[in-house]
Amino acid sequence: MIFFVSLLCSISTHLQAQLGFCGGNSGDPIFTEDFGSGTTDGPALPAGTTTYNFTTGTPNDGDYTISSTTNYFDWLSIQDHTPGDTNGKSFIVNASFTAGEFYQRQVTGLCENTSYEFSSWLINLQPAGSCEGNSIPVNVRFQIWDETDTNLLAQGDTGSILGTGTTEWDQYALVFKTVPGQTSVILKMRNNSNGGCGNDLAIDDIVFKSCGDDVTVSTSTNEQSLIVCENQGSVSRMLTATPDFSIFTTHAYQWQQSTDQQTWTDIPGENSAILDTPAVTTTSYFRVKIAEDIVNVNNDLCNVVSDVFDIIVLPIPPAPTSNGNVEICEGELGVLSVNTQTTYSIKWYDAATGGNLILSDNQNFEIGVAGTYYAEANSIEIECASATRTPVTLTVNLLPVVPEDTSAFLCEDSITSLDAEIENVTYQWSTGATTQLIDVSEAGEYTVTVTNTNGCSATRTFLVDQIDLPRIDNIKSDGPSIVVSTSNTGNFEYSLDGISFQSSSVFEAVDGGFYTIYVQDNTDCGVATADFYHLVIQKFFTPNGDTVNDLFEPDGLEVFSSFTISIFDRYGKLLKFGNLNSASWDGSFLGNQMPEDDYWYLIEADSTQFRGHFSLKR
Structure with a gap:
């Protein structure tokens, strides 16, 4: 846990403080310890830096190592904290069975009455739930001692840093203020917990730097940075430094300029809170160093630096x-x-x-x-x-111009040709053909994609229907009419002579006799024929002596070489038997007129029989 707590200071035998960060701006680091990089453990810390024993192998209780790996025991395997490191090392500690001192370092050349921040990044190396859930947490005490190492000036504890299994580092800090006459201190980090199962940690990026007011830099229009294009010419701004008085009661200033934010150069004579920047044509950065006393403003162990005001001059981009x-x-x-x-x-x-x-x-x-x-x-x-x-x-x-999609027909058992009807292009038919014309023998949808010399394509579709030949199913006589039926449908035409065709399948008022029936589709796909003997038999006759329909006399029997005709009443009694010489019946039997009724006939002509009935009406 990181405590963002304001510094509480009091001067007594021991100056006490709790952990917290500088609430304002800091100076450049007075020292930074990142423990280097490399794949070889070490080197050991200078003598007197720690009470722990150095090892280049696995650190046991009371040992430490400087290494780019933490892959010991069942500890977490993590990277060091220092940004941008390759094989970066950290200070790895396996806590002793008794509390002890991890680290100490003396800092000299400090300024009197000046605030400083002592910070470090820490991480508990124990996985979550280790030591059967009884892992000893890490607990570190930050301390500031005087140069004699006898007077404790400030201290603060991290509290318990539990082994949660996270690989994220946490930063902790202690802020204190030197007293009059004090220019040297000793920094320490101690282990508050005893060793055993747990209390294993890594330490990295220890930093010591001055602490002062939060100082913002802006223009009168509250700009805190400026970006311009180089075609705007030279630019400048009037900048004002505004401290928040959180640490300092008085302020001394020294403005600086940089082109890379690494090397800073003092601007001669610019020692007030306001800077009228020189005109710049390339990217430049401005900041101000601040101290409470003018004698400390140029001492980097005593001053702090403000926020940076950027004047970014963008080069004109090259054309894409x-x-x-x-x-x-x-x-x-x-x-x-x-x-x-x-x-x-x-x-x-x-x-x-x-x-x-x-x-x-x-x-x-x-x-x-x-x-x-x-x-x-x-x-x-x-x-x-x-x-x-x-x-x-x-x-x-442009696309090639193709005719509109079209329909075509295909006669049964034949072929038809399809024409793309466009020249000077390449062809790709759905059949795989690459010619302008193709022959097809099946109904269906066919497409041709034509491509011109520019590589542009258009597609034309042909819907091909098959025209089936007529299939004569039945021909029958219906009185004087001939009725033709087909087993399939179509735009059929019918004829009795193969010359004159009609759309109706019924031929009316046809004399009895032998006929050839012709049926064709009107697309000229072919003609179906069938021979038919048309026998015209009245449905009724009226033997009343008026000479109109007085006889039952079938028409068409003359084409047969021989025939017989038998007529029966409803009970099967033979009333008339005739042949070529007597093929009609006048409605009488043995000289007696037969009553109105239905009668049956049987005609045997050559090898063909005709059966049916008719009515006698008076």
């Missing part, structure tokens, strides 16, 4: 690099693209200068309208554009 002009086919979208550094964004315009902004913050521009478009590189922070724009041209090629 085109990835090439783009050609597409009509109806498609083309992607124009350019390359630039990741620190720049891209804007697309419709003109080389001025013009309309079309798209922002994208290196790729998708569009389907032909033309030349212009890409401009720009800073992602402010408007700082490349001096020129990069043109990228989109060409839209």
